Amino acid sequence: MYIPKVHRFFVAILVLLSFNNHLFAQSESNQDVENSDKYEQFEPCIAEVLRSSDQVKVELGQVEEVTFLRDNVNLCGPSSTITRRLALRLLELGDTNYDDKGVELEQDKREIFDEALEWSRIALSQDTSEHLNYEQMSMAFAALISVSRLKGKAVLADSVRIYAEEAVRINPNNDRAYHILGRWHFEVSQLSWFLRKLSKLVFRTSPEGSFKLAINYFNKALELDNIPVHRYWLGMAYLESGNTEEALIHFKQVLQLENVQHNDDYFKREAQRLIDKHE
Numbered sequence: 091m092y093i094p095k096v097h098r099f100f101v102a103i104l105v106l107l108s109f110n111n112h113l114f115a116q117s118e119s120n121q122d123v124e125n126s127d128k129y130e131q132f133e134p135c136i137a138e139v140l141r142s143s144d145q146v147k148v149e150l151g152q153v154e155e156v157t158f159l160r161d162n163v164n165l166c167g168p169s170s171t172i173t174r175r176l177a178l179r180l181l182e183l184g185d186t187n188y189d190d191k192g193v194e195l196e197q198d199k200r201e202i203f204d205e206a207l208e209w210s211r212i213a214l215s216q217d218t219s220e221h222l223n224y225e226q227m228s229m230a231f232a233a234l235i236s237v238s239r240l241k242g243k244a245v246l247a248d249s250v251r252i253y254a255e256e257a258v259r260i261n262p263n264n265d266r267a268y269h270i271l272g273r274w275h276f277e278v279s280q281l282s283w284f285l286r287k288l289s290k291l292v293f294r295t296s297p298e299g300s301f302k303l304a305i306n307y308f309n310k311a312l313e314l315d316n317i318p319v320h321r322y323w324l325g326m327a328y329l330e331s332g333n334t335e336e337a338l339i340h341f342k343q344v345l346q347l348e349n350v351q352h353n354d355d356y357f358k359r360e361a362q363r364l365i366d367k368h369e
Contacts, residue, residue: 135166170216180206203233221261228253265314272307301331318347322357
């Protein structure tokens with residue numbers, strides 16, 4: 091995707107430049123109902139769609155699973171669970187950060203993420219009391235930001251935070267939403283004073299974040315679920331705030347944790363690299 095020269099200059103303003111959707115989709119197995127035992131809590135029709143969705147994904151792949159979910163999203167009547175599953179699978183389809191299974195072209199990603207946001211909105215409209223629907227909205231906005239031009243990024247950035255905050259307001263035990271808030275404050279805190287002022291001048295919006303809040307949110311996520319991704323980003327927040335000693339403690343702990351998500355090996359490699367660099 092071509093970025094005009096002026097946008098290349100302003101690229102440092104991008105609030106969530108590296109805040110790609112894979113960091114939200116990471117907890118798919120916890121967020122939805124990947125474990126078949128959990129399907130029992132749903133109505134038989136919804137449970138069967140979810141089981142069939144899993145089977146299609148295993149046997150035919152991501153694209154066919156998305157097609158299956160599109161075709162059956164209303165099979166059981168309005169269901170935010172199925173709709174949210176479709177939105178999440180679309181986000182995964184556009185994620186190429188850890189493998190080459192997703193789409194490659196930025197234009198194709200934009201179309202996929204636009205559709206994911208639309209299904210996320212529908213899921214929320216189907217059940218406004220479900221914290222996972224607000225979390226899904228936050229993830230969808232973050233994905234869309236990753237393929238938007240500068241002004242779009244500046245305008246959309248606060249949506250990530252707002253929906254994540256609503257998710258934890260409804261359910262204070264949502265570790266993924268706390269992680270999202272930690273990442274939001276981490277990325278925003280990396281902006282310089284000059285770039286904040288420049289963003290405010292050019293786009294009339296300038297997000298405010300802090301490493302202190304990032305550390306607080308990552309700690310809350312860890313209290314709820316001590317998994318590599320939370321521990322790694324807590325270490326990163328300490329590192330960027332100047333506390334290398336504390337950061338190394340958490341990076342070393344990352345290496346000792348059991349893998350629970352598809353990208354945990356990546357975070358362990360990064361943790362080891364940072365240990366080697368700073369010790």
